[in-house]
Amino acid sequence: MNKWEENIREVEPYVPGEQPQEKDVIKLNTNENPYPPSPKVFEAHRGMEIGRFALYPDPCATELVHALEDYYGLDRGQVFVGVGSDDVLSLAFLTFFNSGKPILFPDVTYSFYPVWAQVYRIPYECPPLDAHFRICPEDYQRENGGVVIANPNAPTSIGMPLDQLEEIIQTNQDVIVIVDEAYVDFGGDTALPLLDRYENLLIVRTYSKSRSLAGMRIGFAMGSKRLIQALTSVKESINSYTMTMESICLGTASLEDEGYFRSCLDKIITTRDRIKAELEKRGFICLDSLTNFLFVRHKERSGEHLFNELRKKKIFVRHFGGERIREYLRISIGTEEQMDRLLEALDEI
């Protein structure tokens, strides 16, 4: 081994769902939106002045940040944007979790949390979900260096009522509490009404699920001005210009088409509820989903078996190896047609 190899940072990277490049697959493995972005986004793309791509983008992404602040009824200085919510979350870990005490997040949740903790050398502990995969607020009342709650949680799809979430924030006012609302638009309770009361609350969102713009990498955080300013300073100590001109422009355009946005959400929720019933008829146990995916296990067939059989039929779903969730599949909600093909495939299996 070369001497320089001793000083390479030790990591155990997050493994994202596959991104198969063939076009005839049915992709239900990374919770993307099956519907295209709004026609306003198409127009904005076509209207871009390509000659200006030679210039740096606005480092503050002001147009997009202001549009988000207006959309959510927040003050100036309450929104921070990044390269997908992973970028925002990673930066929040680096910015806020420096006490040396363990941060807390559930044992079954977004599997990137322990990866960020490791890369930034943040100790962490994982209170287990209860037998029904619910978060127990009382587990978060011990001393800690910060709390991270995905609500609705992933991959469980289960939402937490706002009063329980507030209990966690209420009892953790000496640390930053991050609420990851990647899936909240599909029916969860947002923590937005709590922002006025808790200066230590940071809500993180993404354009990759509800807004059909995973390809453009846009995530954002909402919080008190103090938190947003701290995030901004650390971001400006890493990369001045993170958001491309295109992402700033399309992200803004997406907010201008509420009708289209709502109609896509409605379609996904309708499909989700139909497919849940259909899966239950077929011997699946489905957790109550407030997201754009279902977390399901079959009473007789193993998760791994179903995953592999579906894959042979070019239907990609997600299967995780963790002990408590080995028998489960996470299935993104696609179009009606895609989901019918999933049901047919399951019937064949």
Next chain:
Amino acid sequence: MNKWEENIREVEPYVPGEQPQEKDVIKLNTNENPYPPSPKVFEAHRGMEIGRFALYPDPCATELVHALEDYYGLDRGQVFVGVGSDDVLSLAFLTFFNSGKPILFPDVTYSFYPVWAQVYRIPYECPPLDAHFRICPEDYQRENGGVVIANPNAPTSIGMPLDQLEEIIQTNQDVIVIVDEAYVDFGGDTALPLLDRYENLLIVRTYSKSRSLAGMRIGFAMGSKRLIQALTSVKESINSYTMTMESICLGTASLEDEGYFRSCLDKIITTRDRIKAELEKRGFICLDSLTNFLFVRHKERSGEHLFNELRKKKIFVRHFGGERIREYLRISIGTEEQMDRLLEALDEI
């Protein structure tokens, strides 16, 4: 102060050049390319399938990575791409500089280096440039945790001959040596021929200067497979999908138009040499530039005075506060017309 504020990471952010949003200014302050991207980039933008923006991009940006490996005659696994070269450099600091020993870079160089060192808590030392603003290779022969050399250097614009650079790499084979070649396309000596011989050499480049794509945020690193793999693992521990679909596509298209690329470089070099002579006639001392900017001071007028007077005339150049360079201005090379207006403005002042 709230208790949680005690645990916010301490930083002193990099201050980028201003990005004035008015359109009638002459922007010679952030070394962008005054010429638009290649017509192939325009075509690629128009040809994008916007419906696919709902999907995640390829996390490995394979299309762009392979195109760069082919362009530079490298093997598969020798290129890493990121959100501008700042993203790549920042990640390289985090990945490779973990020995606890001070890393070395010159006292006058890209002012983001000490910022990354601070945010990641890496100790550093800054050997001074000589009286002619040249890097002294012998200063880099002491024990250290890594070396970072910008070649050509910024903001000095001066290039280092390859044999001197190799001397630094040769005597530092126990650590990673990063060579930041942001400006090399404008006439510097690239370290590419050394890649075969030094597994610990990482070369970093950007699309923001020579390739007229600052707005799309594309940077890349070239190195041994071991270094690229380490960078990739750390990147995958922070953000799976950093490059937007658009950046992957336009970055690839830009490589397919060598003629256009070369003709823009030639124009900029011709303008640079003409303007250098014109500035010298007007009492300026100009360092020998191998970049797309000039680093100049006037024999009688202070740097700050000239900066402010030009700004009043809506001509933005860059002025740094550091002790050794306070009397200097860094002036990006614009179009012939922009540079003529600069000369007129200086004559008026």
